[in-house]
Amino acid sequence: MSEQIPSDICTLYVCTTCRDAADPGEGPRAGARLHDALAAALADRPEARVRIEPVECLSVCKRPCTVAVSSPGRWTYVYGDLDPAVSAAVILDGIGLYAGTPDGIVPWRERPQEFRKGVVARIPPAPVLP
Amino acid sequence: MSEQIPSDICTLYVCTTCRDAADPGEGPRAGARLHDALAAALADRPEARVRIEPVECLSVCKRPCTVAVSSPGRWTYVYGDLDPAVSAAVILDGIGLYAGTPDGIVPWRERPQEFRKGVVARIPPAPVLP
Numbered sequence: 001m002s003e004q005i006p007s008d009i010c011t012l013y014v015c016t017t018c019r020d021a022a023d024p025g026e027g028p029r030a031g032a033r034l035h036d037a038l039a040a041a042l043a044d045r046p047e048a049r050v051r052i053e054p055v056e057c058l059s060v061c062k063r064p065c066t067v068a069v070s071s072p073g074r075w076t077y078v079y080g081d082l083d084p085a086v087s088a089a090v091i092l093d094g095i096g097l098y099a100g101t102p103d104g105i106v107p108w109r110e111r112p113q114e115f116r117k118g119v120v121a122r123i124p125p126a127p128v129l130p
Numbered sequence: 131m132s133e134q135i136p137s138d139i140c141t142l143y144v145c146t147t148c149r150d151a152a153d154p155g156e157g158p159r160a161g162a163r164l165h166d167a168l169a170a171a172l173a174d175r176p177e178a179r180v181r182i183e184p185v186e187c188l189s190v191c192k193r194p195c196t197v198a199v200s201s202p203g204r205w206t207y208v209y210g211d212l213d214p215a216v217s218a219a220v221i222l223d224g225i226g227l228y229a230g231t232p233d234g235i236v237p238w239r240e241r242p243q244e245f246r247k248g249v250v251a252r253i254p255p256a257p258v259l260p
């Protein structure tokens with residue numbers, strides 16, 4: 001990718017392919033609805049240093065809906081079991097806490113319940129390249 | 131992290147905290163045994179552009195053993211359900227295929243069975259920073 005991103009921005013990846021068991025045959029999938037809800041919620045928070053990037057699949061297909069949050073120098077976290085109808089605000093709240101830490105590790109008891117129960121994986125910060 | 135890593139190196143994170151149900155009460159855990167097996171297998175492949183980094187927890191505790199592979203410009207993959215007694219060589223084979231792609235996406239049918247069944251999540255390459 002050649003896009004230039006300021007280093008203090010958190011990237012929120014949202015799987016738009018996630019399908020909920022209750023999804024109707026027609027219309028946007030649960031993942032696409034979560035993406036739209038997050039974009040709308042983010043528009044109401046102009047101070048948030050977050051960019052949303054839709055992704056075709058995060059390979060967490062058994063735990064829809066799924067997001068990942070990443071930021072230079074911080075751990076990457078993947079979360080599943082999110083609800084497109086109600087989770088957008090709590091996801092952005094959680095990312096705000098994440099952005100307030102030097103390494104992305106929010107103390108356990110401060111994490112939203114959705115992040116505690118929904119954690120799928122975490123990956124250390126990328127090593128510094130020459 | 132301030133370590134300087136050449137950009138063509140793949141980083142293999144290995145959770146050393148993973149505990150297998152069959153683990154004895156004493157002795158190294160399954161994750162630590164997988165780490166040691168990978169380090170030994172890598173020593174036999176001096177041409178491999180892989181560095182192994184032990185990690186205390188990758189938060190995939192329900193699917194031991196767990197690893198993640200990451201590389202600049204490539205997708206990051208997380209895999210679980212790995213067996214410390216037999217998986218080391220196939221993991222390194224799979225990373226060799228990964229390293230041979232521009233974006234880290236190995237065609238499905240070329241992937242080791244362990245990676246097909248064990249995939250936990252994938253995360254897009256980090257955006258380029260100014």
